[in-house]
Amino acid sequence: MLIERIPAGIYAANCYVITCEETGKAAIIDPGGDAKDILKFIEEQQLELSFILLTHGHGDHIGGIADILTAKKVPVLIHREDAYLLKDAEKNLSSFMSGPKIEIEADRLLEDQEIIELGNLKLKVLHTPGHTLGSTCVFVEDVVFTGDTLFANSIGRTDLEGGSFKSIIQSILLKLFVLPDETKVMPGHGPASTISIEKLTNPFVNQ
Numbered sequence: 507m508l509i510e511r512i513p514a515g516i517y518a519a520n521c522y523v524i525t526c527e528e529t530g531k532a533a534i535i536d537p538g539g540d541a542k543d544i545l546k547f548i549e550e551q552q553l554e555l556s557f558i559l560l561t562h563g564h565g566d567h568i569g570g571i572a573d574i575l576t577a578k579k580v581p582v583l584i585h586r587e588d589a590y591l592l593k594d595a596e597k598n599l600s601s602f603m604s605g606p607k608i609e610i611e612a613d614r615l616l617e618d619q620e621i622i623e624l625g626n627l628k629l630k631v632l633h634t635p636g637h638t639l640g641s642t643c644v645f646v647e648d649v650v651f652t653g654d655t656l657f658a659n660s661i662g663r664t665d666l667e668g669g670s671f672k673s674i675i676q677s678i679l680l681k682l683f684v685l686p687d688e689t690k691v692m693p694g695h696g697p698a699s700t701i702s703i704e705k706l707t708n709p710f711v712n713q
Contacts (some may be wrong), residue, residue: 507627507647509692510535510547515539515589517566517708518602519692522651523578525553526625533624534558534574535644535651536694538566539605541573556624557614560584561653561694562641563591565600568608581613583622585633587668588640589615597667616642632681636674637662643682649690650701656682656691661710678704 508525514521515538523544525532530552537544548555555578560568563584571582584592591598599646616622634645637654641662642696644651652660656678664671682691687702704711 507649509649511692512540512544512547514544515566515569515605519566520692520696521570521624522692523547523553524627524646524651525551526627528556528607529625531556531625533629536561536567536653537570537574541570541577544570545574545577557581557583557622559622559630559644560588561643561651561655562590562638563588563598564638564654565595565598565605565608567602567653567694568592568598569605569607569618572606574590575610578642583616584608584612585612585631585640585642586615586617587633587635588638591617591638591640591668594599594663599666610676618699630685634674634677634681636664636670636672636677637668638666639668641677645685645689648686648688649692650682650685651692652682653694656704657693657695658691658697658704660696661708662694665686674679675711683711 519538594602
């Protein structure tokens with residue numbers, strides 16, 4: 507698996523392009539903006555874009571979707587409990603940001619523990635509510651993409667619609683901290699970490 511991190515949008519959210527090396531099939535996780543940069547990378551690497559996968563429905567993670575879909579007709583995937591956010595620019599907060607207002611319909615609604623195939627890769631969906639009702643993390647090989655659920659030494663905010671501090675802590679403990687310690691954590695903002703480091707040092711979980 508190849509992973510390219512592209513800080514995107516006004517909040518420099520981590521957009522990831524993940525690729526199956528054997529097949530050249532790629533997916534975009536959380537295109538928060540800067541669609542030209544994301545598309546340029548895909549074209550330069552001659553990748554076959556298969557789908558866009560959203561860890562949740564907030565504007566800083568979806569801001570580049572419209573431009574990408576104009577260039578590439580691919581399905582958009584999100585957990586079923588965040589589908590409503592995509593349809594409403596006020597609820598997904600894109601109407602309050604400097605980029606375009608985003609109101610789209612998801613093509614595929616995901617469920618907890620669902621497996622998504624990307625070439626020879628198998629992406630496991632982990633429903634991790636707390637930041638939003640339908641927040642998800644994506645576990646593949648030795649990496650987990652955590653969106654705005656778990657950051658290096660921090661967690662996602664829980665004061666927006668659908669947020670819950672109790673739920674996000676439970677999600678981290680029951681869905682993420684059960685992964686192998688060596689699992690790399692690739693969050694929606696900030697630097698990477700590992701599950702073992704977060705177990706030992708994350709102040710929000712170790713109280």
